[in-house]
Amino acid sequence: MTRLAQDISRKAGMPPGSLVHVGGRKAEQARITVVRYNETHYEESEVADVSECLPPEGFEGVTWVNVDGIHDTGILQRIGEMFGLHHLLVEDILNTGQRAKLDNYGDYLFLVVKDLSRCPESGGTVTEQISFVLGHGYVLSFQEIEGDGFDPVRQRLRDGNPRLRGGGADYLVYALLDAVVDNYFVVLEELGERIEDLEDDVLADPGPEDLHQIHELRREMLFFRRSIWPLREVINRMERGESRFVAEETQPYLRDVYDHTIQVIETVETAREMLAGMHDIYLSAISNRMNSVMKVLTIISTIFIPLTFLAGVYGMNFHFMPELRWTWAYPALWAFMIAISLLMLAIFRRKKWL
Secondary structure, eight states: OOHHHHHHHHTTTOOTTOOOOBSOOOSSSOEEEEEEEOSSOEEEEEESSGGGGSOOTTOOSEEEEEEEOOOOHHHHHHHHHHHTOOHHHHHHHHBTTOOSEEEEOSSSEEEEEEEEEEOTTTOSEEEEEEEEEEETTEEEEEESSSOOTTHHHHHHHHTTOHHHHHSOHHHHHHHHHHHHHHHHHHHHHHHHHHHHHHHHHHHHOOOHHHHHHHHHHHHHHHHHHHHHHHHHHHHHHHHTTOSTTSOTTTHHHHHHHHHHHHHHHHHHHHHHHHHHHHHHHHHHHHHHHHHHHHHHHHHHHHHHHHHHHHHHHTTSOOSOOGGGGOTTHHHHHHHHHHHHHHHHHHHHHHTTOO
């Protein structure tokens, strides 16, 4: 049983909304950063008290609260109370086994997405659940680990990007979603290079290690597909304008992210088909190699069958065998056996069995 399944099983029997962290602890301690900005103002700070997350009275702009490390249930509970978040929403943030989804709670939107990256040590794909809460004038984001793909968005805010600084909270969510989807292309590019190298190895000289890599990549692609496929519906619902939290001006940008998501899904499906075909090529190559070996062994066995017959006949211990007393019997037998072998080789070559 996986660690995630074990954590989920611990919640069996608990009432809905029980705040229990499900998943591995990926950060040493929870870290809260607050960014407040508008067209003319920008401030960024790391806070120790949850009460500092609330925007000051009279502030006209966007407040972005980012939490790195969701294992601290106390912090998430206090943030939920301050912003009036539903207890089931806070429970979903703590459960890292969620699929990508979009929930409308009336006063705010709740989004869950999966961020994917490559682990330099193991070379495998690492997933992280990122949760967003979009309300009027604020965005809450919750991540499992420190360090993410949001640094370019922060840098654009620091540099005073007019479109980002002048946009609302919905445009900030778009920019963060766009950063997550762009990171998918980085991971897919590295996986694509591995698939191409593996394909060359399979076509040149397939071995057992190639089959192991094919199965490993197929598992990664299946994992990739499960993580990305639901995101298509999430972004599609946002860009259709079904929520009052998404302005009409932001919808074209969300459509662009939707197109990128479709492109990622198509790339994943193509890679899965390539791996399935590569598996068939590997099995065919191994089968052909085995057939070649069996063909050689069969030809050798066929040649030696009449020779074994002759050797068996003249190996019998009968007294009245006239050939045993002939002077040229032994070399004649050798000549006859060699002639039979050469004749059979000629027949095999003529039939293109050799």
